[in-house]
Amino acid sequence: MDMLAIRPRNRMEFSAVSGVGDRKLERYGDHFLAVLNEAANGNSASEAEDAGPDSNEILTLALANMDPPAIARQQNLNEQTVYRELSQLVVNGKLSLEQALGLSDVEIGIIQDALLSQANLAEDTFSYRQIKEQLADDWPTGVLHCVRQAILAQC
Structure with a gap:
């Protein structure tokens, strides 16, 4: 109600x-x-x-170095939807995290380290709030989600 x-x-x-x-x-x-x-x-x-989102179009735009917020605007999609699609493209091996997110290896490494420090990374009890508090930068939740999904896909 x-x-x-x-x-x-x-x-x-x-x-x-x-x-x-x-x-x-x-x-x-x-x-x-x-x-x-x-x-x-x-x-x-x-x-x-x-x-729904067009995964092929999102893939093309990401490969053209368009960042997720710009893809969302161009495709008239919610940013979280774009991040979810990008995470699937990464998990399926069509994009690297660098291509999907437009971040450097160092930035991705910082996020990976923070995520891997969480004992419940693969569990339903996992919360992005803990990671956001741990990281000095204010990464969008979608970025954290993409990196987390890439880590979980490797397990």
């Missing part, structure tokens, strides 16, 4: 919904927001799913 009353439009508003913590926000936030935003715009959720 709280979600209907608040009708969140972004992750911050979604996190204010009663019962939504970091884990639910990470796991379900973008999907719920997409459905709610589509409903607010008069489109059905199934139309939004059918339109």
Whole structure:
């Protein structure tokens, strides 16, 4: 009921919904927001799913050195959606982390070290909040997600 009353439009508003913590926000936030935003715009959720991201286009843009926020703007997608697609392209061996994220080896190494220091990296109890607190830079959660998925794919 709280979600209907608040009708969140972004992750911050979604996190204010009663019962939504970091884990639910990470796991379900973008999907719920997409459905709610589509409903607010008069489109059905199934139309939004059918339109989905074009992985080949995202791959091409990443290989052309376009950063994830720019890809999201050009493709009219949520940044988290772009990061999820990029992480799949990395896991499937179509992109390196450097190509997907536009980060240096040193930056990726810093993030990998922070992630690997977490005992629960592969568990459902993992939270990006701990990593964000540990790292001095304010990396977007999508960046952390891509690096984490690459690590988990190697295990």
